[in-house]
Amino acid sequence: MEKNLDEKLNFVIDILGDKYPAPETELNHDSPFELLVATILSAQTTDVQVNKVTEELFKEYDSPDDFARLSPNELADKIKSIGLYRNKSKFIVESSRIILADFDGQVPRNFSDLLKLPGVGRKTASVVLVGAFSTPAFPVDTHVFRVSNRLGLASSDRVEEVEEQLKDLIPEELWADMHHWLIFHGREVCKARSPKCEICRLKNYCNYYQKKGG
DNA sequence: AACTCGGGGCA
DNA sequence: TGCCCAGAGTT
Numbered sequence: 001m002e003k004n005l006d007e008k009l010n011f012v013i014d015i016l017g018d019k020y021p022a023p024e025t026e027l028n029h030d031s032p033f034e035l036l037v038a039t040i041l042s043a044q045t046t047d048v049q050v051n052k053v054t055e056e057l058f059k060e061y062d063s064p065d066d067f068a069r070l071s072p073n074e075l076a077d078k079i080k081s082i083g084l085y086r087n088k089s090k091f092i093v094e095s096s097r098i099i100l101a102d103f104d105g106q107v108p109r110n111f112s113d114l115l116k117l118p119g120v121g122r123k124t125a126s127v128v129l130v131g132a133f134s135t136p137a138f139p140v141d142t143h144v145f146r147v148s149n150r151l152g153l154a155s156s157d158r159v160e161e162v163e164e165q166l167k168d169l170i171p172e173e174l175w176a177d178m179h180h181w182l183i184f185h186g187r188e189v190c191k192a193r194s195p196k197c198e199i200c201r202l203k204n205y206c207n208y209y210q211k212k213g214g
Numbered sequence: 215a216a217c218t219c220g221g222g223g224c225a
Numbered sequence: 226t227g228c229c230c231a232g233a234g235t236t
Binding site for chain 1: 230231
């Protein structure tokens, strides 16, 4: 028997009141620009790796000006320890140049301008808005997408729709906590490949677990 | 809608 | 050691 949405949501919110381990899911940064770079670097890779590379990078460079002067190849050499480094180097150098040319050297503070930067899609833009400018947004990455769908907090194969459903369902003051929890839960428990349903506190509320025959 | 970029983690 | 994982751009 499927529980209703409010009941599920309230149960998750109860859990948020408890202590749950804070994993390395945060991108460290000292400036909006550093967060932007870290977030572009983070596509398809883990935050732990990205934090290491970003920290090294920003010992040597820190402004859009510094990065705009680099050649993509030069930058690529410095970020080889993470994947997709040629693309990411081009994105970062080009984004830096656009920031200088079109945005007065400042990282844009709104969604549509952020999307004009190469390497910045809806997930990256949302992460920057929340992390650098405390603007309410709900970055839907694969963890948020998978967990929300499995649990039944959302139901769609389109990220945009999942984002809308979650924002409708969850009170705005809880967006940050819920987002953090969904990512934590997706990484540690509700994993893509072999989810640890047996230790999941939400299994009795979970569509995926019910369907599995748990 | 499918393909590409790429290294790190884990079976 | 080969398969799986994590976004954005291009064709």
